[in-house]
Amino acid sequence: MAKLDGLTYEEVKKEYDAWKAQNLTLNMARGKPGSDQLDLSNELLTILSDPKECKEDGIEARNYGELDGMPSARRLFADILGCRESQVFAAGNASLTLMFDTISRAMTNGMLHSERPWAKEEGLKWLCPAPGYDRHFTITETLGFELITIPMTSEGPDMDAVEECIKDQKVRGMWCVPKYSNPTGIIYSDKVIDRIAHMKPAAKDFLLMWDNAYCVHEFDGDYVEFPDILSLCEAAGNPDMVFEFASTSKVTLPGAGISCFACSEANMAYMKKLLNASVISYDKVNQLRHVKFLKNKENTIAHMKKHAAILKPKFDMVINTLEKEIAPLEIATWEKPKGGYFVAVAAPGLAKRTWELCKEAGVVMTGAGAPYPYGKDPEDSVIRVAPSLPPVEELEKAMQIFCVSLKLAALEKAKG
Amino acid sequence: MAKLDGLTYEEVKKEYDAWKAQNLTLNMARGKPGSDQLDLSNELLTILSDPKECKEDGIEARNYGELDGMPSARRLFADILGCRESQVFAAGNASLTLMFDTISRAMTNGMLHSERPWAKEEGLKWLCPAPGYDRHFTITETLGFELITIPMTSEGPDMDAVEECIKDQKVRGMWCVPKYSNPTGIIYSDKVIDRIAHMKPAAKDFLLMWDNAYCVHEFDGDYVEFPDILSLCEAAGNPDMVFEFASTSKVTLPGAGISCFACSEANMAYMKKLLNASVISYDKVNQLRHVKFLKNKENTIAHMKKHAAILKPKFDMVINTLEKEIAPLEIATWEKPKGGYFVAVAAPGLAKRTWELCKEAGVVMTGAGAPYPYGKDPEDSVIRVAPSLPPVEELEKAMQIFCVSLKLAALEKAKG
Numbered sequence: 001m002a003k004l005d006g007l008t009y010e011e012v013k014k015e016y017d018a019w020k021a022q023n024l025t026l027n028m029a030r031g032k033p034g035s036d037q038l039d040l041s042n043e044l045l046t047i048l049s050d051p052k053e054c055k056e057d058g059i060e061a062r063n064y065g066e067l068d069g070m071p072s073a074r075r076l077f078a079d080i081l082g083c084r085e086s087q088v089f090a091a092g093n094a095s096l097t098l099m100f101d102t103i104s105r106a107m108t109n110g111m112l113h114s115e116r117p118w119a120k121e122e123g124l125k126w127l128c129p130a131p132g133y134d135r136h137f138t139i140t141e142t143l144g145f146e147l148i149t150i151p152m153t154s155e156g157p158d159m160d161a162v163e164e165c166i167k168d169q170k171v172r173g174m175w176c177v178p179k180y181s182n183p184t185g186i187i188y189s190d191k192v193i194d195r196i197a198h199m200k201p202a203a204k205d206f207l208l209m210w211d212n213a214y215c216v217h218e219f220d221g222d223y224v225e226f227p228d229i230l231s232l233c234e235a236a237g238n239p240d241m242v243f244e245f246a247s248t249s250k251v252t253l254p255g256a257g258i259s260c261f262a263c264s265e266a267n268m269a270y271m272k273k274l275l276n277a278s279v280i281s282y283d284k285v286n287q288l289r290h291v292k293f294l295k296n297k298e299n300t301i302a303h304m305k306k307h308a309a310i311l312k313p314k315f316d317m318v319i320n321t322l323e324k325e326i327a328p329l330e331i332a333t334w335e336k337p338k339g340g341y342f343v344a345v346a347a348p349g350l351a352k353r354t355w356e357l358c359k360e361a362g363v364v365m366t367g368a369g370a371p372y373p374y375g376k377d378p379e380d381s382v383i384r385v386a387p388s389l390p391p392v393e394e395l396e397k398a399m400q401i402f403c404v405s406l407k408l409a410a411l412e413k414a415k416g
Numbered sequence: 417m418a419k420l421d422g423l424t425y426e427e428v429k430k431e432y433d434a435w436k437a438q439n440l441t442l443n444m445a446r447g448k449p450g451s452d453q454l455d456l457s458n459e460l461l462t463i464l465s466d467p468k469e470c471k472e473d474g475i476e477a478r479n480y481g482e483l484d485g486m487p488s489a490r491r492l493f494a495d496i497l498g499c500r501e502s503q504v505f506a507a508g509n510a511s512l513t514l515m516f517d518t519i520s521r522a523m524t525n526g527m528l529h530s531e532r533p534w535a536k537e538e539g540l541k542w543l544c545p546a547p548g549y550d551r552h553f554t555i556t557e558t559l560g561f562e563l564i565t566i567p568m569t570s571e572g573p574d575m576d577a578v579e580e581c582i583k584d585q586k587v588r589g590m591w592c593v594p595k596y597s598n599p600t601g602i603i604y605s606d607k608v609i610d611r612i613a614h615m616k617p618a619a620k621d622f623l624l625m626w627d628n629a630y631c632v633h634e635f636d637g638d639y640v641e642f643p644d645i646l647s648l649c650e651a652a653g654n655p656d657m658v659f660e661f662a663s664t665s666k667v668t669l670p671g672a673g674i675s676c677f678a679c680s681e682a683n684m685a686y687m688k689k690l691l692n693a694s695v696i697s698y699d700k701v702n703q704l705r706h707v708k709f710l711k712n713k714e715n716t717i718a719h720m721k722k723h724a725a726i727l728k729p730k731f732d733m734v735i736n737t738l739e740k741e742i743a744p745l746e747i748a749t750w751e752k753p754k755g756g757y758f759v760a761v762a763a764p765g766l767a768k769r770t771w772e773l774c775k776e777a778g779v780v781m782t783g784a785g786a787p788y789p790y791g792k793d794p795e796d797s798v799i800r801v802a803p804s805l806p807p808v809e810e811l812e813k814a815m816q817i818f819c820v821s822l823k824l825a826a827l828e829k830a831k832g
Contacts, residue, residue: 030480038478039467045701046465051458062454064446064670092508093699100694107524108535108559117560119524119535135696142693143524144533254480256701277558278516280551283509283699285461285672 009411024362026398031341032389041252048289061284073287077260079297082228092282095247095259112270114205127174129157131371131382133182136175147373156188159195166201173207180214183344183384185337197232208242219311220338239264314387325403331410348381350409357405425827440778442814447757448805457668464705477700489703493676495713498644508698511663511675528686530621543590545573547787547798549598552591563789572604575611582617589623596630599760599800601753613648624658635727636754655680730803741819747826759801766825773821
């Protein structure tokens with residue numbers, strides 16, 4: 001129950017209006033690294049300046065060829081993800097595109113174990129643990145799936161719900177962000193991961209989309225080991241069920257990084273045959289730049305400590321402000337993530353109005369509802385806070401405005 | 417009729433065996449630039465070394481955002497292609513991928529004027545002027561179209577055949593490489609281009625795929641002006657029929673260049689909405705590198721003169737060897753292109769056997785049949801010669817082996 005007794009509407013409104021009068025323009029909308037984070041990778045711009053260094057294992061990175069990427073880039077990702085080099089396909093600057101392409105190929109051609117292209121079937125469905133990543137949901141909505149909401153818990157997707165849903169052979173896949181889940185920041189528990197690996201979907205070509213976007217993205221404390229989903233699925237008799245994705249977008253440069261997918265060798269052979277129709281090769285020069293810069297998992301984790309030093313004060317400010325301003329009122333709850341890019345504030349019945357009030361006071365946030373399929377939050381509850389882009393002094397103001405907006409929304413509602 | 421009287425099988429066989437005994441490994445298979453061509457763009461590796469220069473028009477190239485690319489990259493392509501900046505979408509390193517993606521989006525979602533996603537229809541067909549580019553045909557074959565062969569003339573596709581075919585509303589598109597056509601090297605005539613722009617296909621969502629791969633790729637003589645297909649289609653009342661494609665793959669680095677598509681503003685709005693589901697942004701840092709290096713059309717054409725200086729001696733050697741060794745025998749014909757990357761040798765009834773003999777003697781060429789839909793050349797005639805990759809001294813040997821193989825194939829056939 002809300003504890004608003006200590007607050008008066010007039011006082012909170014006055015505080016809100018004072019912020020509004022400042023005509024600020026602040027942005028907490030997307031998980032964009034700040035400019036000081038971009039500068040951590042300045043060396044990328046100069047690290048590969050000698051054309052003689054563009055050759056590796058006899059492969060000329062500047063020319064056409066080598067569909068699945070430079071072997072050293074595949075080794076780098078295999079090291080980071082804990083899988084085999086033969087399971088890794090190194091690609092261009094966007095893992096999101098690889099995810100779209102995987103499901104799009106399933107639509108036009110089918111997956112390895114499909115009887116026909118998915119586009120030839122009607123009424124296909126997709127599992128969307130929510131709150132989740134809006135761009136994931138957009139992919140499967142765009143490709144024509146009915147989106148099924150799966151409740152998220154603090155340990156991952158509600159697996160009872162998942163196991164029930166996958167009895168329907170129309171259900172063809174599920175989105176997962178297993179480590180520092182977008183937007184709640186939780187890590188899937190070993191138990192949940194084990195149940196995921198052991199799923200027995202009715203659809204033989206069920207596609208587990210394992211977006212390991214934040215695999216080395218601790219901002220608080222040391223690197224947290226995380227299981228390799230490919231071996232777990234293999235051990236569970238589901239070797240071809242999973243495609244894993246990762247990128248350096250939040251390691252080096254979001255606009256100019258490299259990405260990968262990882263899957264069983266059987267899936268790899270199938271996908272390479274399909275991808276050969278659309279790609280001669282991805283940008284191998286940029287892959288080499290990244291290998292020279294990041295070197296291996298150990299060095300990548302050391303590099304991530306520099307991001308952490310920039311991000312931790314921002315996340316601390318978000319959490320501390322929420323603890324101080326909102327916690328006593330009991331109008332909202334949140335997890336305290338140690339990695340990733342977001343804090344998800346759950347304020348039942350208040351999300352839309354809080355978002356509007358923030359907007360009117362100059363603070364842009366991801367739309368309320370965005371973390372749910374079709375942008376519809378059934379409890380009008382979750383607001384995603386993305387603190388990475390603004391400098392600390394701006395973030396402080398933005399969080400003050402967010403908190404006063406949330407209070408005002410609660411008071412408006414209490415007034416009725 | 418073949419004039420083989422001056423040749424004896426034994427002498428030609430002896431010459432062939434002598435080459436074979438050298439155990440050479442020579443490659444004339446793909447249109448890959450040679451390493452001296454790659455070195456023409458060494459400056460690309462160092463031209464953008466200051467992070468401060470990664471910002472332009474307020475856009476930070478290193479971060480997420482700007483789906484359709486850096487404005488300066490769009491202006492560069494608009495300048496080269498002769499269209500408006502608002503018609504250009506600047507992307508990653510592969511125009512082939514953009515082509516696949518365009519047709520794949522038509523499959524899953526339909527084009528601007530489609531009644532439904534193409535994947536919901538059966539028996540769709542695609543026009544393939546042949547000899548043509550094998551990777552084009554692979555795209556539409558992979559996506560499930562029936563490929564219809566359109567004869568190529570020295571002025572472009574046989575437009576009588578095209579105009580007849582497009583009366584069928586199942587025919588949804590056509591491949592074109594209008595300038596220095598792959599593989600014959602011819603330029604579409606103004607008359608053919610005008611008929612193309614004025615087509616009235618039964619399908620309202622007919623897709624003219626205009627792959628302007630060799631738009632500034634003269635190797636012999638000055639830059640040849642070429643009409644802007646977008647304005648021609650607009651003037652003919654077909655503004656939304658055409659998507660044009662180009663890249664810097666054979667201007668800078670094949671593995672690490674930039675690409676674009678160009679289309680009507682209405683198509684652009686539609687495609688951006690669709691692409692927004694799969695892409696946050698392409699590699700804008702590499703786009704900026706290219707803008708700094710190529711600057712504008714004039715400077716790009718000047719840069720292409722350096723490629724020409726390397727390529728012309730290679731093409732001269734191909735043509736001169738054919739003129740000397742093959743022309744008097746009248747067993748094959750070829751065009752003499754002034755740009756592009758290929759010479760297509762038409763030797764009716766001899767292509768497969770010539771390819772085999774070349775292979776046995778250590779010369780790898782694109783498979784006979786490849787320039788035709790499904791890899792089936794009805795006259796077993798066309799062999800694509802790609803002289804760009806080997807150094808001149810290797811190319812000389814490769815062409816000698818090619819000519820003796822062709823002669824031997826003709827003599828074998830004459831013997832019966």
